Amino acid sequence: MFTMKKAIPIFAVLVLAGVAVSNFSPVAAQSQSDRWLHVRVVETDEKGQPDETVKVNVPLALAEAILPAIKVKHLQGGKLRLSDLKIEQVDLRAILEAVKNTKDGEFVTIEKKRESVCVSKQGGYLLVKVNEGPEKQVDVKLPMAVVEAALSGAKDEVDLVAAIRALGAHGDHDLVNVKEKRQTVRVWVDSKNNGQ
Amino acid sequence: MPAMVGFFAALGKAAGYTAATALLGGAILYSDGAISVRVKEHKPDGTNIYLPVPAMLASAAASFIPECHLRQFREQAGPHLPLIQAAIEGLRNSPDGELVEVKNSREYVRVVKRGGTLYVDVESDSEHVRVSLPLRTVSRIVARLAATGPGS
Numbered sequence: 001m002f003t004m005k006k007a008i009p010i011f012a013v014l015v016l017a018g019v020a021v022s023n024f025s026p027v028a029a030q031s032q033s034d035r036w037l038h039v040r041v042v043e044t045d046e047k048g049q050p051d052e053t054v055k056v057n058v059p060l061a062l063a064e065a066i067l068p069a070i071k072v073k074h075l076q077g078g079k080l081r082l083s084d085l086k087i088e089q090v091d092l093r094a095i096l097e098a099v100k101n102t103k104d105g106e107f108v109t110i111e112k113k114r115e116s117v118c119v120s121k122q123g124g125y126l127l128v129k130v131n132e133g134p135e136k137q138v139d140v141k142l143p144m145a146v147v148e149a150a151l152s153g154a155k156d157e158v159d160l161v162a163a164i165r166a167l168g169a170h171g172d173h174d175l176v177n178v179k180e181k182r183q184t185v186r187v188w189v190d191s192k193n194n195g196q
Numbered sequence: 197m198p199a200m201v202g203f204f205a206a207l208g209k210a211a212g213y214t215a216a217t218a219l220l221g222g223a224i225l226y227s228d229g230a231i232s233v234r235v236k237e238h239k240p241d242g243t244n245i246y247l248p249v250p251a252m253l254a255s256a257a258a259s260f261i262p263e264c265h266l267r268q269f270r271e272q273a274g275p276h277l278p279l280i281q282a283a284i285e286g287l288r289n290s291p292d293g294e295l296v297e298v299k300n301s302r303e304y305v306r307v308v309k310r311g312g313t314l315y316v317d318v319e320s321d322s323e324h325v326r327v328s329l330p331l332r333t334v335s336r337i338v339a340r341l342a343a344t345g346p347g348s
Contacts, residue, residue: 034291052300057293065286069279193293 035060035168036193040186051182057193060168067161078161079153096147099126139177143170229313229330237323251333258340269341277342284338288312288331 041054067078074081099107099121108119118129126147130138149166153159167189178185232248273280287309296307303320312332318325 036293050299052298055294055297057295059286059290059293062283062286062290065289066279066283069282071275071278193291 034191035189036191037063037167038186038188038190038192040184042184044182059193060164060189064161064164064168067164075160078159080158080160081156082158083156096151100144100148100151135181137177137179139174141174141176143167143173145170229333230328231330231333232326232328234326235323236325238321242323251330255333255336255340258337261341266341273341277338281335281338281342284331284335287314288335 037058037060039054039056039058041052042050043052045051067075070078102121104120104122106118106120108117110117114133114135116129116131118127120127120129121144124144126140126142126144128138128140128142130136143166146163146166150158150160150163152162170189172188172190174186174188176185176187229251230248231251231254232246234247235243235245237243270277290309292308292310294306294308296305298305303318305319306315306317308315308317309331312330314329314331314334316325316327316329
């Protein structure tokens with residue numbers, strides 16, 4: 001006979017299961033294959049009307065699959081070798097390491113007559129802002145988790161595959177926004193498959 | 197009279213078997229989908245072509261490419277084949293969605309992946325071209341082209 005005594009433990013298990021499922025957030029449940037990297041470039045004419053729109057949507061899983069197969073001089077197995085690159089004698093990895101280990105704040109501020117550049121770290125993001133007045137504005141917002149993943153490999157390497165994976169694990173967010181007089185560029189990550 | 201009935205019954209059976217065989221053959225032939233090309237010109241007497249090629253047939257046709265052409269293909273595309281194969285496999289395992297869209301006053305280009313097939317649409321003032329490529333077939337063809345041939 002089905003008594004109340006037997007029903008209570010079953011009910012308790014069902015409630016606990018329900019709580020567990022509801023605590024499993026959608027972002028955490030999303031697999032890497034559901035995440036997309038979007039690039040949108042919009043060019044406008046003299047009247048400000050859209051002249052050409054280019055949208056490229058790449059599943060992060062696709063980028064992760066393709067990157068290790070690219071074998072060019074500096075990029076092998078999804079890893080960018082910095083030792084081969086002489087970026088105007090700048091030690092890119094040392095800079096990124098320093099940024100990673102520093103508290104939030106502004107690192108670089110360059111103020112010129114028609115241009116200002118600001119590099120900072122804030123709320124878990126590496127921010128780069130370039131302002132050239134109405135001519136050009138650039139905003140880069142890179143999660144520090146992505147920077148850390150990129151630096152997780154050997155000393156002279158940037159692990160792009162690890163960076164992509166970290167990007168996929170992060171929530172929806174804008175990476176790059178460029179506004180020019182007749183062109184805007186937006187790069188962002190989300191779970192939509194149409195770049196809207 | 198009974199002979200006439202028997203003849204028509206046999207004829208009916210033969211027609212039934214032929215239709216069933218044709219249907220089954222078609223179903224097998226198109227079981228992998230079809231590579232299709234549609235070209236429609238935007239003018240009164242313009243061309244309107246629709247060319248569906250069963251994916252299975254296209255895949256088998258790759259076996260008949262002369263070895264000299266295959267060798268030439270491997271020499272030119274060889275270094276890029278792992279990347280091409282990784283891209284195709286990556287696409288096959290990717291979720292469905294719009295991959296590329298280019299829109300301007302002259303043309304509209306769209307590349308979409310849906311249900312294991314890649315669709316490319318190009319709409320211009322003069323024509324509309326639509327190509328559909330089942331990724332499994334493309335993967336098989338590239339694998340066959342990349343496979344080391346005799347003596348190579």
